[in-house]
Amino acid sequence: xxxxxxxxxxxxAGDALAPLQQAATSQTxxxxxxxxxxxxxxxxxxxxxxxxxxxxxPALADSVYANPGLRPYGDIxxxxxxxxxxxxxxxxxxxxxxxxxxxxxxxxxxQCHGIFQRVYxxxxxxxxxxxxxxxxxIGLEPVSMDEIWERSSVQRFxxxxxHVLDTQD
Numbered sequence: 001x002x003x004x005x006x007x008x009x010x011x012x013a014g015d016a017l018a019p020l021q022q023a024a025t026s027q028t029x030x031x032x033x034x035x036x037x038x039x040x041x042x043x044x045x046x047x048x049x050x051x052x053x054x055x056x057x058p059a060l061a062d063s064v065y066a067n068p069g070l071r072p073y074g075d076i077x078x079x080x081x082x083x084x085x086x087x088x089x090x091x092x093x094x095x096x097x098x099x100x101x102x103x104x105x106x107x108x109x110x111q112c113h114g115i116f117q118r119v120y121x122x123x124x125x126x127x128x129x130x131x132x133x134x135x136x137x138i139g140l141e142p143v144s145m146d147e148i149w150e151r152s153s154v155q156r157f158x159x160x161x162x163h164v165l166d167t168q169d
Contacts (some may be wrong), residue, residue, distance in 0.1 A: 043158045053079035053163040075128035082133040
C-alpha cells in the first residue's frame with residue numbers, strides 16, 4: 001500500500017517538469033512542421049535545378065546531434081549562387097512567401113562578397129526562409145565562394161537532397 005504511492009520528491013519533480021515537457025513537445029512539433037516545409041521548398045529548388053547548400057538547423061541536426069530532434073530551429077537558412085537569387089525569390093513567392101526587404105536594394109559587404117541575404121516570410125504559415133549568397137557575412141574578406149561550393153557535400157533530407165558545408169566552412 002505505501003509502496004504504490006510515488007515518493008514526495010517524484011511528485012515535486014513531476015510537477016516542475018510538466019512545463020518543460022510541454023515546451024519541449026511544442027518545440028518538437030514546430031521543428032517537425034518547419035522540416036516538412038523545408039523539404040517541400042528544397043524539392044522545388046531541386047526541380048528547378050537550383051544548387052542549394054543547407055545552412056544551420058536541419059544540416060546540423062543530422063550531422064552534429066545524436067538525435068536530430070535535439071536541434072531546434074525556427075527558420076530555414078539556405079545558401080544559393082547569387083545568379084539564382086531571383087529564381088529562388090520567384091519560387092518562394094509562388095509558395096506564398098513575401099520578401100521582407102523588397103524595398104531594399106541588395107548590397108555587398110565587400111566587392112568579393114555575395115549579396116548579404118534576402119529574408120522571405122510566409123504570412124499565412126509563419127515560416128521564414130533566409131536566402132544567403134555568402135554564408136559568413138561577418139565583414140571579413142571571404143575565401144572563394146567557388147571553393148566553398150566545391151568542398152560542399154550532398155546530404156539527404158528525407159526524400160530530397162542538398163549540399164551541406166564542409167566542416168572547415
